Amino acid sequence: MQRFHKGSLFDHRYWDPDSDELKTLKGRVRLCPYYFVESNRVKLRGALATIVPADKKFLHGMSDAILVPSKVQ
Structure with missing residues (x-):
């Protein structure tokens, strides 16, 4: 069983193809x-x-x- 950690909000930039602009999303992250x-x-x-x-x-x-994929170095 994994230990529960209260989530935090993060800002992450992403490309919106509909508006053709770089935008920022405030959201919760699951790893x-x-x-x-x-x-x-x-x-x-x-x-x-x-x-x-x-x-x-x-x-x-x-x-x-x-x-968002990530890797350990």
């Missing part, structure tokens, strides 16, 4: 870690950050979400 097995050891190698508008309650199937 989904990606682990890989390398030489019989499990290693954290990245995460997918899903950013949803602050006024939304659900993450899944949201067309207004921003998906």
